[in-house]
Amino acid sequence: MTFLAIKNISKRYGPVQALDNIDLTIAAGSRTAIVGPSGSGKTTLLRIIAGFETPDAGQVVLQGETLADGEAIVPAHRRGIGIVSQDGALFPHLSVSENIGFGMERGARDRDKRINALIDMVELDRGMLDRRPHQLSGGQQQRVALARALGRKPRLMLLDEPFSALDTGLRENMRKAVARVLQIAGITAVLVTHDQAEALSFANQVAVLREGRLIQAGTPQALYLNPRDRETALFLGDAIILAADLDQGLAKCVLGQILVDAGNRQGRADIMLRPEQLRLRAIDEAGAGAACIGKVTEIEFGGAVCAVTVVLSNGSETLNIKSSGVGLPEVGSMVSVSVIGKAHVFDRLDS
Numbered sequence: 001m002t003f004l005a006i007k008n009i010s011k012r013y014g015p016v017q018a019l020d021n022i023d024l025t026i027a028a029g030s031r032t033a034i035v036g037p038s039g040s041g042k043t044t045l046l047r048i049i050a051g052f053e054t055p056d057a058g059q060v061v062l063q064g065e066t067l068a069d070g071e072a073i074v075p076a077h078r079r080g081i082g083i084v085s086q087d088g089a090l091f092p093h094l095s096v097s098e099n100i101g102f103g104m105e106r107g108a109r110d111r112d113k114r115i116n117a118l119i120d121m122v123e124l125d126r127g128m129l130d131r132r133p134h135q136l137s138g139g140q141q142q143r144v145a146l147a148r149a150l151g152r153k154p155r156l157m158l159l160d161e162p163f164s165a166l167d168t169g170l171r172e173n174m175r176k177a178v179a180r181v182l183q184i185a186g187i188t189a190v191l192v193t194h195d196q197a198e199a200l201s202f203a204n205q206v207a208v209l210r211e212g213r214l215i216q217a218g219t220p221q222a223l224y225l226n227p228r229d230r231e232t233a234l235f236l237g238d239a240i241i242l243a244a245d246l247d248q249g250l251a252k253c254v255l256g257q258i259l260v261d262a263g264n265r266q267g268r269a270d271i272m273l274r275p276e277q278l279r280l281r282a283i284d285e286a287g288a289g290a291a292c293i294g295k296v297t298e299i300e301f302g303g304a305v306c307a308v309t310v311v312l313s314n315g316s317e318t319l320n321i322k323s324s325g326v327g328l329p330e331v332g333s334m335v336s337v338s339v340i341g342k343a344h345v346f347d348r349l350d351s
């Protein structure tokens with residue numbers, strides 16, 4: 001069921017077309033991540049949903065209620081939309097408890113009970129309720145900001161790069177915690193992020209913007225394995241892109257004959273594999289009968305995931321493969337290269 005509909009939204013700032021006819025639907029209870037390079041229009045879209053910015057054209061419809069139709073109809077404070085921003089934007093002179101309770105009715109009988117429930121929900125110790133924001137870590141401040149936003153019982157939660165000021169380990173923890181809290185509270189959320197790994201792991205739907213246009217929207221798996229074009233493929237992760245000849249569901253390329261996801265396509269095409277789809281097996285020189293062999297020229301050890309560079313023997317192609325840190329081949333050794341799963345065929349030839 002559509003919960004939030006963004007219909008043909010356009011926005012121009014002078015000569016810059018910040019958003020160009022964006023159409024996106026968001027299901028109730030889902031988490032959508034909006035990703036794209038800097039300047040692609042992510043923040044503008046979020047601000048239009050929030051009501052801080054007016055679209056030039058198009059509508060924002062939340063639960064059947066039109067919030068904006070060209071000009072804004074419903075002001076930001078009446079939209080029932082919560083926002084958590086990069087810095088949390090807590091009130092520095094108020095305690096944690098007062099921050100969380102901000103916006104709740106002052107004399108409400110259940111105020112303290114609700115504040116306690118919210119601090120429990122974001123997994124902070126109740127002993128922190130009397131502290132001021134500067135006495136908390138960055139991650140703790142973001143949890144308080146989330147609790148404050150939840151305290152207003154929003155229909156929709158907008159998350160504007162809420163994890164970007166946190167360091168890597170904490171970021172992952174927070175991402176999981178926030179996803180869990182939103183899930184439990186049953187709140188639909190839209191996240192804006194620069195970080196494609198964060199988008200893929202946080203969201204049920206990822207929307208890729210580029211130069212103000214919506215390039216592709218879908219599940220994280222669909223976008224990762226079936227990106228629309230080369231740029232989207234590379235934006236969402238590392239990719240091996242090869243020229244191929246397609247015939248009856250097979251691609252003939254430097255890796256031999258491999259299965260593709262576009263069974264009915266024929267002729268020349270670019271295909272894509274994610275580096276973890278390639279498997280290496282050590283062989284000696286005598287094992288040259290394997291379909292595809294190459295020489296390991298470099299290994300960048302990374303623990304669980306290592307980057308192995310292989311130069312293929314049957315051409316000039318150099319592959320950057322992701323491999324487990326266990327049982328790595330030696331630099332200089334010969335390996336066979338096999339493919340797991342299907343290669344993705346791009347709609348059009350880029351090169």
Ligand SMILES: Nc1ncnc2c1ncn2[C@@H]1O[C@H](COP(=O)(O)OP(=O)(O)OP(=O)(O)O)[C@@H](O)[C@H]1O
Binds near residue numbers: 016037043045194
């Ligand atoms: N108030 C404004 N006045 C003029 N131009 C603006 C304004 N806000 C945004 N822009 C322009 O609109 C385009 C989209 O900006 P936006 O901030 O939405 O991108 P973004 O994807 O969020 O970028 P970033 O990831 O760097 O935050 C950019 O070219 C930006 O310079």
